[in-house]
Amino acid sequence: MKKRRERIDRGIKARSEDVYALSSWREMLYLAGPRLLPAAAFLLLPLFLGVYWQKVMISVAVFALLAISWNMLAQTGMISLGQALFFGMGAYVSGILNFYLGIPPWLTIPAATVLGGTLCTLILMPVLRLRGIYFSMVTLIIPLMLVRIIEATKIFGGTEGLSGMTPLPSGLTEVYLVTGVFLGVLFGLRRLMETDYGLVLKGIRDNDRSVTNAGIDIFWFKTQALFIASTIGAFAGAFMTHVYMFVGMPVFALDYSILPIAAAVVGGSGTLAGAALGAVMLVPLSEALRGIGGLRIVMYGLFLVVFIVAIPEGLFDYIQRKYHQMERWVEIDQ
C-alpha cells in the first residue's frame, strides 16, 4: 500500500458561505483572528513603545504603504521600480505648500496626497502602453531624472532642499495618523481588489488583450489603478515631510523604490497583506541591525536573500497556506 500526503482546506464552509460562517465563536475567531490581531497590535503598540520605536513604527507604516501601493500596481500588471516618484512627489508638494505658502499640515497632507497622486498619474500616463520591464525601466528613470532636474535648475531649494516644515502636533499623533491610514488602506484595498472591479485589474495583469476583448478600456483602468497607487505613495511622502520637517532631493532616493519591492517579495508578492507584512518584518529588522554598526546593511542584504531563498513563495502566502490547510497521509489503492 502506498501512501501520499494530502492537503485539505480547513473550514471551506466558513470561508465560502458567509451567513453560516459566523455560527460559532470558533469559526468567528478563525476568520477574524488574523485580521483583528495585527490591527489591534498596531493600535496598541505605540502606547507601550519608546519614542524611538514609535519612529520606527512610523517608518514601518510608511514603507508598508509604499509596498501596498506597489503591490496594487503589480496586481494590475505594472511592475514599478519607482515608488520613489510617488513618495517624492507627495513630499515635495506638501513641502512646497507648507514652506512657501505656510499652509498647515492638516491641509497640506490631504492636498499633497491628491495633487501628488494626480501629478504622478499625469507623468506616467503617456507610458502606460509600455509593458513589463520596459515600464519598470521608465518608472525607475523618472525619479532619477527629477532629482537631476531639481539639482540643475536649483528649484525648491535645489540640492539643499527645504527644511523647517511645520511638525505634526505630537509623536502619538504622527503614529496614529499613519498607522490609521495604513490599516484603512490595507483593508480598503483588499476589499476593492476582491470586487469585480479589482478582478478587472487583475485580469489586466494576466492578459490585457483579453480584457480589451471584453470591451473594457485597459488604458482607463490602468490610469485609475495608477492614480490609486500613486495617491497612497504620495500620502506617505507628504506625511514624512512633516515628520522630518524636511524635503529635498533624497525623497526620490532609490531606497523608496527598492525597499517596498523587497518587502513585497519577502512578504509574498501576490497579496496586499503580504506586502504589508514584509514591511513589518524588514523595517524593524533594519533598525534592530543598527546596533551592529557598519555591517548593518551587509546583514540586511543577507537576511533578504535568506528570507527569499528559504520561503520563495513569500511569508504571508506560506503562513496563509499553513493556516488554511492541513495535511494528512492517505493511502492510495491501486
Place this chain on the structure above:
Amino acid sequence: MFAGTLIFALINSFILILLAIGFNLTFGISGVANFAYGALYIMSAYMSWTLLNLLHLPFWASAAISIVFTMIAGAVMYRFVLLRVRGQALSEVIATFGIGLSILELFRYMGLVGFEYTLPVFWNESFMIAGVYVDIQRIAVVVIGLMLVVGLWLFTHFTSTGLAFRGIAQDERTALTFGIDSDRMATLSVSFGAGLAAIAATIIIPLGSIAPNEGYDVLIKALAICIIGGLGSTGGVIVAGFIIGFAERFTDTYIGSHWTMIVSLAAILLVLAIKPSGLFGHQKELEERI
C-alpha cells in the same frame, strides 16, 4: 572642440557598452536576472587590487585570477540562490540585489572607499588625436569593447551554447524538450556575464577608482542600455550605448555638465516612447500578436 567631443563621446559609448555587455548576456539574452552585476564588477576590481598590492602578483596574473574567480562567484550565486527562486522574476531580482547590496556595503564597511583603490593603466601614454590628447587606456576601451561585442554577437548567434541561452530566455519549458539543461545554461550565463563584468572592470577601473557606489551606478547603466537596446539584442546594446554615450558628452560640452544625466535619461524615455520594446526589441508586438 567638436572633434574632441566626438572622440570622447565614442570612448564614453564604449565604456557604457563594456559595462552593459555582461548584463546583457545574462539578463537580456538568457533572461536570468542578476542584479548583483554591479557588485561583481566592483568585487573583481577589489580582487585584482588585492592580488596586485598585497600579494604583489603581476597585473595580468591578478586580472586573470580575478576574472576567473568572478566567474566562479557568479556560478556559485546561481547554484545557491538563483536556482531556488528560478521562475519568479521578482524574487530573482531582489535576492540578487540583496547579494549585491551585501557585497558593496561590505566593501564600504571595510573602508575601501578612497581614491587609492584603483588599478594601473596598461600603458601610461597619451596621443594627440584631432587636437586632444587621448590616453592609450581609453583607446583600449574602444578596441576591446568592439571585440567583445562582435564576439558576443557571434557567440549568441552561432554557437549552440549561445543559441541555448536565447532559448531558455524565451520559453524555458520548450527549451527543456530539446535537451537544453536550463539550469546548467543559466549557470553558465550568469557566470559568463560575471566574467564580462570582470573584464570590463579590468579595463575601465584604471580610468577612475574602485568605489562601492559605482556598483549601483553600473547596474543601472547596464540595465538602461540593455533595455533601450531591446532585450536580447546585441546590436541594440551598441546603438543604445552610442545614444547615451553621445548624449552625455555632447550635453556636457554644449549645454552643461549637470544636464548630462537629464539629457541621457530623457533620451531613454524618448527611445521607449517611440519604440516601446527598445530599439531592436519586438516584445510588445509579439506579446500583442494574437
Place this chain on the structure above:
Amino acid sequence: MLDVNNLMVFFENALALNDFSMQVREGEIIGVIGSNSAGKTTLMNALSGLIIDMRIKEKRKGGERITLYGSIVYEGLDITEFPPSARVKKGIVLSRERHPVFPESSVAENLKIAGYLRKRSEVREVMEYVYTLFPALVELRRKKAGFLSGGEQQMLAIGMALVVRPRLLLLDEPLLGLSPMMQKALVNAIVSLNKESGITVVLSEQFARPVLPIIDRGYVLENGMLTLSGTGAELMDNPEIKAAYFGI
C-alpha cells in the same frame, strides 16, 4: 522499447492519470486517444520528463504538489525520475501541444536552437528536410516565430522536434490548427519517418479521424483511465470508438 507501468499522476489531490500502463515497441506508431482532459498531455509530460521539472517549479512557488507513482522504463532503464534533458539525450523528444516556439527568434534560429544536441551539419541536413516537408516555412525563414500564424507555428514546432533526431518521438496533438492539406502531409511524413528512419512515434489526439489509419496500436484514455486498447484496425472497428472519435 518503452514500458509504462501503473503510472499515476496527482496534481495536488486531483488524479490526472490513473494506473496507466502502456508498452511501446521499437518502430511502432502508437496513438493515445482521448477527449478533453483525459490526461493525454499529462502522459506526454510524464514520458518526456517535463512533469519532473513542473514538480520542482511548483514546489519552489509553494503551489500545488505534483506526485508521481509507477515507473517508466525505457530500453531497460528506469527513467521515471530522469530530468527532461537526460531523456532527450536518450532520444525521447516531445513536441508540446499548442505549438510552443521561441517567439523572438526567427524560424531558422528556432530550428538551430532545437538542434542544441546535434552537430551543425546534422542540423542543417534535417532543416532541409523540414523545409521540404513544410514548404510554407521556407519563405518564413527570417520571420520571428511569434509572428507566424497558428498553423505555421505548429509546423515549426514539429520541425523543431525532428531536428533533435529523436528515436522516440512524442507528438502532443500534432494536427492542431493545420489545414487538411497539411494534416495529410504531416500524417504521411510521420509514416515515412517511421518506415525510413525507424523513428518510434507516440502521438496523442482527440480528433482521431486522420490518425487512426496509420497507428499500429492505440490506447484510449478517459478521465485519466485506460478504457480500451488495441491495434489501429481493432479500434476502427469498435463501434463506440467509431462514434466518439471517428465520426461517421
Place this chain on the structure above:
Amino acid sequence: RAAEPIVIGVATSLGSLEGGESLKAVQMAVDEINAAGGVKVGGGTRPFKVESIDLRDSDPGVPVPEALLGLEKIILEKKPTALLVGPFRSEALTAGMDIIAKYKVPLLGTIAMSPASEAKIKADPQKYKYVFRTCLNAVHLVQFLSGTMAAINKQFGFNKVYIMTQDVAWARGTADLVKKLYFDKSGWEVLGMESYPTGASDFSSALMKARAQGVQVIMPVFDMPQSGTLVKQWNTMKVPAIMAGFISPLAGSEAWKIFDGTIGGVLNTTFELGSAMGASKLPASIDFMNKYQRKYGKEIQAGHGPAPSYESVYILKEAIERTGSLDPDAIVAGLEKTDRRGAMGRIRYDGVHQAVYGFDPAEMSVSLVSQWTDSGKRVVVFPDSLAENTIQLPAGLKSLK
C-alpha cells in the same frame, strides 16, 4: 565606584574617510582626557564615553530621513550630553537641525559646511542655538582660495581660470563667492564654471574647453573620491594649467603613491590645520598629527574633519567645566565663550556659532594651502604666516612675468 560617564555621541558617516578618521580623533581626545582624570563637573570628575552611529549620509543614495532616524536613535537611546562630528551631507545637517532643536542636544559639527545651516541659525537663533561648527565653512574657504589665486597672479601673472566644482551647496557656494569677491574684482577672466553631480566621473569636456580657451589655472572644489579622476584626466589630457583648489583625494600624504607621482605642482587646500597636514610653524598641529599616527599607526589622510573633531572634545570639556553643568542651555552658554588654542590655531565662535578662520594661527583657526613638489612632498605655500616656500611653477608652464 566609578563616576557615571558623560556620553558623547558621534553621529556621522563612518564609512567615509572624513567620518572614520574624525571618530578616531574624537576617541583619541577622549582617551587623553580620561587618562588625565576626566571632566570636572558638579564637584567631582567624570570620564567621557563615546557612542557612535553610522548615518551613511555620505552615500548620495541614502535618503535623509534614514540618516535622521539614526540621529534620533542615538539621541533617544544613548542620551548623549552632546553630539560631535555630525552629518556629512549639508542637507542632512540642515534637516537634522530641527531634530537637534527638538531634543536640545548641543552639536559640534565638523564635516558638513554648507552656508545654509548658518542662515538657519541666524534666522532663529533661539531655536537653533545648539548647533556649533568647529570646522571650516564655505565663507572662510573663500578667503583662502582667493588668497592663493592672488599669490599665483602676483607671481606668474596668470589670470585665466576655469572653475570646476561638485554640485553641492558648499562647493558651488564657495566657487561663486571666489568668483564674485575675487576673480571679478581683480581682473581675472573666468573661462567657465562647471558643476558636476556627485559621482560624476568624466571631466573631459570641461578640460577640453579649458584647454581650447588657453586656461592658466584650474580651480577645482570637490569632496568626493571620484574627483581623483579629474586629476588623472587632467594629467592624461596634458592640460597646460596649474591646478589649485580643493580635491579631497589629494589631501593625504598617500596621494603621491596613489597617483603614481603624477601630481607634482598641484595646489591643494587642507581645510583645518592638523587634518591631513600640519604646518611646522604651528607645532601644535604637528603634535596632533604625530599623536594620531602613534595611536593608530597610520597618518591622517582626510583634509577635513579630524582636527576640529579632536578639538571639539576639548572645547566641550572646557564648556562643561566653565559652567559646571550638563544642562544643554548651560553647555551652549559655555561653548559660546570658547577661546582655545589647539592644533588648528585659536578657536573662537562667531555670532552664528561658526569657528572663525583667518590667516594668523595666534588669532584664529587656520586652513592651509600646500603644493605637491616633484619629489612627492607637500610644502605649505599659503597663508604667509605658515608658508614654507613660495608657489613653484610646474614643469612645462611658462610664467608671464
Place this chain on the structure above:
Amino acid sequence: MSLPTTLQVENICKIFGRVAAVDHLSCEVRRGELLGIIGPNGSGKTTLVNLISGYVKPTSGRILYNGQDITRIAPHKIVCMGISRTFQMVRPFYQLPAYKNMIIPLYSPRIRQLAGGKYGDRNAVALDLLEEVGFERDAHVAYKPAGTLPQGYLKRLELAKAIALSPDLLILDELFSGLSLAEVASIVPVIEKLRLAGKTIIMIEHRLKELFRIADRIMVLNYGQKIAEGASAEVMESEEVKKAYLGSEE
C-alpha cells in the same frame, strides 16, 4: 438576399513587412448568417478577424459595421458595439478561476448598458454560461485556476467569454480545433441557439465536416485573397480550392 448587411469589408489590405497577409479583400456578411472562412495556413484568416475586431489597423481599405465605419475604432469600443471574437490561441486569465474569467466580460460597459444598471449576481450568470458551453456544474472545473485547465476546457471558456458579451456579431477563430467529436457535437447546439436568437456568426475552421454542417456560406482565402465563395458543396468543387487547400484526393 433581403437580409440587411451587418458587416461590409471593402477592399481591405494588410501588409506585414513585404508580405500582404490580406490582399484587397472585399466581402460582406448578412444579418443572421453563418459565414465559414477556410483557407490554408497563413492565408490571412486570423488577420482578417484582427482587422475586423480592430486589433490590427489596415494598410488600406475600410470596414463597415451596420453602415458605420469602424476601421479606426479602438478594439474595446468595437466590442461594445457588439462584435465579439475568440482567439485562435486561447487567452484566458490563467491565474483566475475559470468562472472568474467570465466576470470580466460581464463587467464590460456593454453588458452594464444592456442590463440597464441591474445585472444581479455576476457569479451566477458566469456559472450558467459555463454550464451552457459544457463545464459540468458540480465537477469543480469551473473553480479551478484557468492555468491548470486542459486545452479543451480553455477553448470552451473562450467561447463562453465571447458569448457573455451578448454580441450581435460573433467571430470564432478555430473554435473546434483541439476538441473531440463528442465535444464539438456538444457545442454545436450552443451555436445553433445563438443563430436562432438572430446573431450573425463568422467561423474560421479547418474541421470542414463539422463546419459544413452548420455554415450557410463558405469563403475560401489563399494568400490573403478570396479564391472562392458560396455554398459548401459548390466551393469544394472548385479546382483552385482543391489545389490550395485540400490536397490531392478527397
